[in-house]
Amino acid sequence: MARIVGGFGISHTPSMGLEFDKGMAGAWAPQWQPWFEGTRPVKDWLERVAPDRLMIVYNDHLNHFDFSACPTLAIGVSERYPQADEGWGPRPYPDLLGDTAMSLHMTERLVRGGFDLTVCQDLSVDHGIYSWLPYLFDAPWQVPVCPVAVNMVRHPIPTNQRLWDLGRAIGAAIRAMPGDERVVVVGTGGMSHQISGARFGIANEGLDRWFLRHLGNDPQMLIDTPQEEFMRFGGTEASELAIWFAMRGALSKNVLEAYSYYTFPAVTGCGVVVYEEKT
């Protein structure tokens, strides 16, 4: 049977991807350099645990979906996931690799388990995944992914508890996969930030660090905190933290916190936390 070797939560922003490209071209921005150095141990950890599949729960920012049909929960079932054009042209990276057998298994298990996912045989992926993946993995990509997209652009968004339950179901489904794959589960959503309205640019480092501190050992306390409270204290887009519950829920109750890092480069709190399953 497949095994979950660990998981991580990570923030995403368009600028962290664009700044990485500029840095690789020789121009690292001083305010972004700590983040790229701070995530280096995550890359080292991934090399050590050597996953051969990634289960990624993320949110699309109206780059693939639009309001003609905007699924609350969707899964990709494809051999390739191209990069979405976010309005300024794609960055120079190949398509993500998919694994249709894994995606079909996950779809089967999750739908039969009560999660009515929209099934996407064509899915382009935006900075929700592409902003951090290129510096945690080297192109050309070797590890196929199974993406699940969560609506965070139009309220109502799924509840904290629903995403935790989704994570529990994802964890059970992965453990029931017939192969011997080593799977890492990823939950990615922005930390404190608000990018519209007169409150544009608010930053709550205390909120983000509080979240990172409790997600490992006391997730229920965070789940019980209303999403409006995250939005009020951390900005409207801090609601994306709910996605991290899907990652945490997929893992065991007792996990080792292998690494955690936080910084605030520009207008978005940037954090990462890595959990490793005990063997």
Add this chain to the structure above:
Amino acid sequence: MSNSMALTLDPPGTFVYTAEMALKGHRLTAFGLSLRQAQNREAFLADEAGYMRRHGLSDADIAHVLARDWTALIAAGGHLQSMLKVAATVGQNLWHIGAHNAGMTVEELMAICPRRISAVPGEES
């Protein structure tokens, strides 16, 4: 420039993108998202008003886009992620939208960001 902010979710500080906003701004948001395609960006830049009329935008929405009135567009239900594509197409970015929303220049906004709040749920003073 004051940097103290109320911890509320009310406009104009905050626009929560509700179903009502989505319905009100349906065409406007769809127009912005059409600019995800390079050929549409070219067509828009060649004739902004004509392109928007072909997409069924109201005269008010067209005027707001031509004036780069990001605050009016957000209030009209244009989703931020969609208006961001309009901004990118006309050579602006998130900071221009944010500065307009916050009622200051881009330089002023950049100078006060990050706008720090320190409180967590349950510990409000």
